Amino acid sequence: GADASDCDLSYTLAGSTTVGAGVWTSVPAAGVSFDDATDPLATVTVLSTGSYTLTWTVTNGSCVVADNVVLNFLQSPTADAGADASVCGLNYTLAAVPSVGSGAWTYTGPGIATFNSTIIANANVTVSVPGVYTFTWTETNGICTDNDGVDITFDAVPVITAGADASDCDLSYTLAGSTTIGAGVWTSVPAAGVSFSNINDPLATVTVPATGTYTLTWTVTNGSCVVADNVVLN
Numbered sequence: 001g002a003d004a005s006d007c008d009l010s011y012t013l014a015g016s017t018t019v020g021a022g023v024w025t026s027v028p029a030a031g032v033s034f035d036d037a038t039d040p041l042a043t044v045t046v047l048s049t050g051s052y053t054l055t056w057t058v059t060n061g062s063c064v065v066a067d068n069v070v071l072n073f074l075q076s077p078t079a080d081a082g083a084d085a086s087v088c089g090l091n092y093t094l095a096a097v098p099s100v101g102s103g104a105w106t107y108t109g110p111g112i113a114t115f116n117s118t119i120i121a122n123a124n125v126t127v128s129v130p131g132v133y134t135f136t137w138t139e140t141n142g143i144c145t146d147n148d149g150v151d152i153t154f155d156a157v158p159v160i161t162a163g164a165d166a167s168d169c170d171l172s173y174t175l176a177g178s179t180t181i182g183a184g185v186w187t188s189v190p191a192a193g194v195s196f197s198n199i200n201d202p203l204a205t206v207t208v209p210a211t212g213t214y215t216l217t218w219t220v221t222n223g224s225c226v227v228a229d230n231v232v233l234n
Contacts, residue, residue, distance in 0.1 A: 025055045055068050081096050084152070085153070104140075161218075163176030172208075
């Protein structure tokens, strides 16, 4: 048969003869077994990866002829692209776990992904637009390949403002917060007695129990992104 490589530890041989009886042997021989050493189409099983020379020797009366086949048993990769994750912004460091052979990253997503290197397990990637991207880590060892995918969610960073610091002549004030994306909430320091017409409304009206200085914080969350801005009211 023809020389070959295989991704596991068993291989079906392809010997033949026109006449006579044959037998398979191996170099090295340790750990090698045949389901039927006299069958030209025997299945050979080895205990470890490596290169093995198998000899098919056929005897017919006084005639003895032999032929060799070289088999390379390779370790099959087990690809691990890492865990799914969410990140605030458009940049992420991937975390594949290498097994054997060489690896490479590919991707699918709503935008363009740029890698500092596609062939390292912990590649840094920057995407052009927010969204969910699937990064696939493919490992190759000879003819053996395996791949695994990881979903990374890139969340847009909200652009926010709590408004300008101000002074007011009574105990109520209409706030001037804003955000480009995400959901916000108002808090106050001090907090005692402070109420909002709608704590989630960037334009909420705040009412305080007494004169003084209050620091109001507008905190906006979008997925894994959390940003905040303060406004000081007297």
